[in-house]
Amino acid sequence: MALTFSDVMEHLNAGVQLPADTVDKLEPDAAGTEVQGIVTAFAASQYVVEQAVRLGANLVITHEGVFYTHRDHPDGLPQDSVCQQKSELIARSGISLYRFHDTIHRYTLDGIVEGLLQELEWGAYVERHLPEVSILTIPEMTVSEVAAYVKQKLNIPYVRAAGNLSAACSRVGVLVGFRGNGSTVIPMYEQESLDLVIAGEGFEWEVPEYIRDAVRQGKDRALIMLGHAESEAPGMKLLAERLSRRFPEMPVHFIPEQPVFQIV
Template identity: 30%
Template structure:
């Protein structure tokens, strides 16, 4: 099986309608491009990852895998434009590492979010957030739109207990907890990116109106929704947010991809291995 054939089989297995636009995924504009290497060579093995750090690339070489399937960009910018970082020494060193490895990198973002037949009845679910629910043991706690896997009714815990559980189950170095640490949490929501736009206010209002006790977030800037959660906690409304980070939250989806990818590839599938990137964050905490 050529690398190009493996990539096409993954596309064919996933839904081809963009989950965010509702339109067919356009080959010319999709994020899901080959961002490095030659795909016209036999596939010797596949590594799935949230993004290909230097460590992930080295591990792929050790495993004898020459295809990395990543969810996020290789060279730190939307579209993986290499010209804008061409003079950057870290870019140059990473290219040297990639060339020495000799494989190809394919980004799988739009297709895995578009839907993968993961449910017991064969229906579709967002492959990234389904993997998050799977990793936490929360598949049976999903509520609302089951395709999206963004809302959960979990057994009641405190905000602090929720944060501790996330750190333990996701293998993190730590996390940030905003709001009331003793909030009684049952309804948990994973909001979309909280980065300062109008959607932040919508998220805050929905948290209030829909009885969401805790957000588990990707991005969470200090302004907007974060401010709301702090005030809600101080005013006795029992709200909190656990900010674990974008890659930490989405990485389990690429871990779970290694479970279903052999089925998608079918006969002659090469070995598939998930390689974690490790927690993005290290924490220096105050001595108390």
């Protein structure tokens, strides 16, 4: 029997209870369509959609929204040439985009967190997973050494770091996406005796300013910000690997992007 979009979604959603206002959905909603190929990506960028077309894939599984907001634009797309050109490309391509955000974050081990830890080869160092942070004890390194290691493992050109970069650290909290804000992160330093937090992103006037004051007080606490996409893309890469194993007859591709920001 032919594999349909519905079959793939049922496989991905098995056992997960989603909130009533979930953002996860298929657009256009053509669940009975036969799958020709699958692409996974952090975001369905212009480049990713173009690559899906080139590869002959007609199902793009994207973690983040297509049109630059977490939720749909309730009154339709903005009257903006970028949005309109992208919308026209998607319409011409015959591709459906499956937003896969809430479900993967609700797996028994958050699938995005699991992908990042696997890419860093730190799974063996996990002490426990809390709802928004994973607590690790890694081999002792300086903050600078951790930053270099993370860049090499994730194949990214830069991270941003705050704190005493020559300080030794082994107790690490790892968070993905937009979880790096003060209410989540700051209590963890003392509750979990953390030397270092590695996060995707967060408000810059919260944890970074806390780190500034901690260092001024002589406390060796540090922060590494990977970037939202850089922290979550490994989870979508892992998803592609798992879909390839589950549907071995189906071409499945993870499409990475370069970091959106450049150092100038």
